[in-house]
Amino acid sequence: METLEPYLAEHPFFRGMAKRHIELIVGCASNVRFDAGQYLDKEGEEANRFWIIRHGRIAIEIFNPTTGPITIQTVGEGDVAGWSWLFPPYVHHFDTRALELTRAIALDGKCLRTKCENDHELGYELFKRFAQIMEQRIEATRMQLLDLYK
Amino acid sequence: MTTSTVPAHVEHRANPMQPQPFRVRKVQNDTHDTFTMNLTPVDGGAEFKFQPGQFNMLYVFGVGEVPISISGDPTAGGPLVHTTRAVGTVTKAMRKLKVGDTIGVRGPYGSAWPVEEAKGSDIVIVAGGIGLAPLRPSLYYVLRHRHDYGKVVLLYGTRTPSDILYRKEIEGWRSRFDLEVYVTVDRAIGAWHGNVGVVTNLIPKAPFDPLNAVAMVCGPEVMMRFTALALQKRGVTPGRTYLTMERNMKCAVGFCGHCQFGPTFACKDGPVYRYDKIRWFFGKREV
Ligand SMILES: Cc1cc2nc3c(=O)[nH]c(=O)nc-3n(C[C@H](O)[C@H](O)[C@H](O)COP(=O)(O)OP(=O)(O)OC[C@H]3O[C@@H](n4cnc5c(N)ncnc54)[C@H](O)[C@@H]3O)c2cc1C
Numbered sequence: 020m021e022t023l024e025p026y027l028a029e030h031p032f033f034r035g036m037a038k039r040h041i042e043l044i045v046g047c048a049s050n051v052r053f054d055a056g057q058y059l060d061k062e063g064e065e066a067n068r069f070w071i072i073r074h075g076r077i078a079i080e081i082f083n084p085t086t087g088p089i090t091i092q093t094v095g096e097g098d099v100a101g102w103s104w105l106f107p108p109y110v111h112h113f114d115t116r117a118l119e120l121t122r123a124i125a126l127d128g129k130c131l132r133t134k135c136e137n138d139h140e141l142g143y144e145l146f147k148r149f150a151q152i153m154e155q156r157i158e159a160t161r162m163q164l165l166d167l168y169k
Numbered sequence: 170m171t172t173s174t175v176p177a178h179v180e181h182r183a184n185p186m187q188p189q190p191f192r193v194r195k196v197q198n199d200t201h202d203t204f205t206m207n208l209t210p211v212d213g214g215a216e217f218k219f220q221p222g223q224f225n226m227l228y229v230f231g232v233g234e235v236p237i238s239i240s241g242d243p244t245a246g247g248p249l250v251h252t253t254r255a256v257g258t259v260t261k262a263m264r265k266l267k268v269g270d271t272i273g274v275r276g277p278y279g280s281a282w283p284v285e286e287a288k289g290s291d292i293v294i295v296a297g298g299i300g301l302a303p304l305r306p307s308l309y310y311v312l313r314h315r316h317d318y319g320k321v322v323l324l325y326g327t328r329t330p331s332d333i334l335y336r337k338e339i340e341g342w343r344s345r346f347d348l349e350v351y352v353t354v355d356r357a358i359g360a361w362h363g364n365v366g367v368v369t370n371l372i373p374k375a376p377f378d379p380l381n382a383v384a385m386v387c388g389p390e391v392m393m394r395f396t397a398l399a400l401q402k403r404g405v406t407p408g409r410t411y412l413t414m415e416r417n418m419k420c421a422v423g424f425c426g427h428c429q430f431g432p433t434f435a436c437k438d439g440p441v442y443r444y445d446k447i448r449w450f451f452g453k454r455e456v
Pocket of ligand 1: 224233235236237238239252253254255256258259260261299302303416417418440
């Protein structure tokens with residue numbers, strides 16, 4: 020059977036990570052696809068996965084009962100979506116929805132948390148990468164709040 | 170620094186402060202607050218020559234005069250094209266002009282985008298909002314001389330989908346095989362299926378070679394500040410990044426000092442500046 024290891028190793032999020040760490044992570048990985056319009060996550064649901072996007076595009080949304088879904092950001096090939104699995108109470112804060120046919124690798128958060136507890140080096144590597152994504156998203160959000168294109 | 174020219178036909182004019190009357194030939198509403206006007210000289214005059222990035226002083230008679238970049242094709246001849254956002258006294262009066270009305274034109278003034286120097290390089294055009302208007306002439310130029318450049322990428326950000334300028338034309342550019350176009354909006358509700366997020370989000374993954382790219386950036390000042398940083402993070406040096414400084418101006422020929430920007434005047438040393446030349450005072454509150 021074809022393994023997901025080469026895909027993970029090539030993805031920008033994992034690039035440069037030690038082979039033994041990739042081998043540990045792949046044990047928590049599965050290959051998934053979503054059709055346009057399909058939800059990956061829903062606000063309020065338990066967050067037990069994150070997504071390594073291989074192709075396609077997804078919207079991170081918040082639902083406003085009066086106006087409907089509001090897209091906060093879109094992410095695509097080479098990006099990662101979801102970090103609520105990292106922090107108790109492990110609940111999604113946003114909806115995530117495929118805008119087009121999207122192929123991704125799903126990573127099981129519970130499985131990874133256990134592995135990180137057992138191997139802190141792996142945990143440190145993963146957290147460094149997530150911290151970078153969080154930093155980028157915060158920066159982008161702040162810029163959005165500035166109303167850049169006025 | 171880029172060429173700062175008062176073109177010969179302006180310099181030799183008896184009075185550089187004297188506007189020439191132009192006739193409004195066409196007015197087109199682009200978005201709820203922007204419009205594009207085509208102008209031709211009342212007296213028939215010679216073809217209006219300009220370089221991409223230059224601007225004119227447009228005089229709405231009896232109201233006032235404002236600097237507006239030229240947004241048409243520098244290689245096409247034909248009418249003079251300006252795209253304007255109606256924000257205040259003059260631009261709102263300008264919006265009321267109809268086909269057949271006259272408007273005063275002085276120019277072209279200011280420095281240009283480095284389209285000649287950039288030959289052989291990849292081109293990255295980063296536009297925010299109405300900032301696409303002053304960049305459109307350089308895109309026209311590059312597309313007319315397409316074989317002289319490497320990859321050509323347009324990254325365009327606006328507030329909402331309804332603020333997208335030149336929508337039809339962008340759709341046309343998108344369908345070309347020799348141009349990469351990415352559009353993103355800050356806020357989207359409903360039917361928008363494109364990218365959401367600020368334009369700087371597009372920079373890390375855009376398909377160009379940062380070591381061989383020339384970047385041209387135009388938008389609100391805060392957008393340009395973050396864009397210059399994101400380009401630098403990707404590997405485009407400040408010496409290969411160009412941006413425009415919009416400062417209020419009066420004379421537009423370097424006499425009055427109204428548009429002073431650090432040790433320069435935006436009307437003649439700008440509006441297009443090379444980023445490394447202004448980096449130390451760009452973004453300083455006092456400047
Ligand atoms: C080199 C250069 C090139 C330029 N190119 C372009 C271009 O291609 N297209 C373009 O659209 N603009 C361009 N500009 C900007 C343009 O010159 C200004 O928008 C214009 O001068 C505004 O003049 P105004 O009389 O309409 O506005 P003013 O009345 O002078 O108002 C100026 C500012 O005050 C604010 N303001 C005015 N009235 C009100 C009000 N009632 N309530 C709240 N705020 C208000 C407006 O937001 C505006 O930002 C350029 C500027 C420069 C220096």
